Ligand code: OOG
């Protein structure tokens with residue numbers, strides 16, 4: 298559905314696959330250190346944005362049917378330099394075996410119309426009424442999703458029906474947009490207009506994974522697809538890939554009819570769907586994050602502050618590694634970073650908001666609380682802590698080798 302509707306996404310997937318083949322030819326099996334080529338080729342994340350706790354709960358039921366759990370929370374209202382009136386979580390598989398097969402993730406953001414740093418109380422109330430009056434997911438879709446979760450799957454016909462209804466729900470609606478309402482929301486934030494300006498949500502990007510993002514960036518530029526001005530996340534540096542590096546092409550203008558105040562329908566356009574690509578590296582421990590989060594995006598600063606080998610990162614306790622026993626010797630394997638980075642997410646949002654969208658935090662009203670617990674409460678289920686998941690995976694690997702000491706591990 299997405300490739301058919303957003304042709305540049307098809308070009309991105311094609312380019313990612315040819316870059317991955319090139320890296321496999323160049324680096325051999327080392328290219329698969331952070332995931333098999335099958336996993337990396339299948340790997341995608343997408344993003345949706347919703348308007349309320351109730352809507353978050355609905356999309357959570359759909360993702361639960363697909364084996365995706367909420368992991369982590371990201372408060373983008375404090376993002377610098379452009380605060381955004383949203384908080385986010387990511388739905389994804391959490392079991393290592395499921396991640397190895399297909400780690401599909403959905404970055405999911407919820408608008409906070411109650412936050413008076415962005416919305417006046419009067420506008421916030423109108424946003425809440427507009428959101429409460431719409432139906433994001435069809436009752437039939439939710440019914441099938443709940444059954445799939447309860448019964449660990451559906452028969453073929455109903456599984457196909459569920460996926461078809463889910464695709465319909467995430468396609469861009471052709472319904473005219475109320476121009477005045479859209480403009481009023483755009484003055485607060487492009488994200489607010491995208492979320493609350495219409496009566497549906499839509500998949501706003503889909504991101505393949507690539508093994509060499511610098512090469513991908515050049516190839517896309519050669520194809521004439523204009524990428525945002527840089528790669529978000531860590532710099533390219535001499536040591537192992539860590540965390541997440543991402544880049545995107547700007548949302549393309551798409552025709553969308555607009556309804557004027559006098560009821561006339563005119564041609565208009567929106568820029569709400571884009572393409573993004575990511576390269577994943579090793580997950581860092583809390584100690585590793587506190588080193589790296591304080592570093593500038595500069596290869597020399599990274600080389601000065603961090604060991605330049607996997608063994609060095611492991612010995613310093615900066616990154617997560619599992620162990621396994623092969624022929625009586627312990628081998629370490631890096632744990633892939635499966636989550637997101639709030640600063641990069643804010644950068645991706647920012648580069649894809651409509652021109653002129655303010656995203657300002659006007660007043661100095663107190664922030665309403667929208668933390669991890671709030672997201673869990675809205676979803677009615679536990680939100681997993683990413684660090685706890687990595688730690689548990691590493692502990693399980695040590696338990697499986699009989700809890701042997703950490704000395705003498707080789708790559
Ligand atoms: C989500 C932007 C964040 C990422 O990869 O960090 C994101 C959105 O635009 O809704 O997808």
Ligand code: NI
Nearest residue numbers: 344404504573
């Ligand atoms: Ni993304």
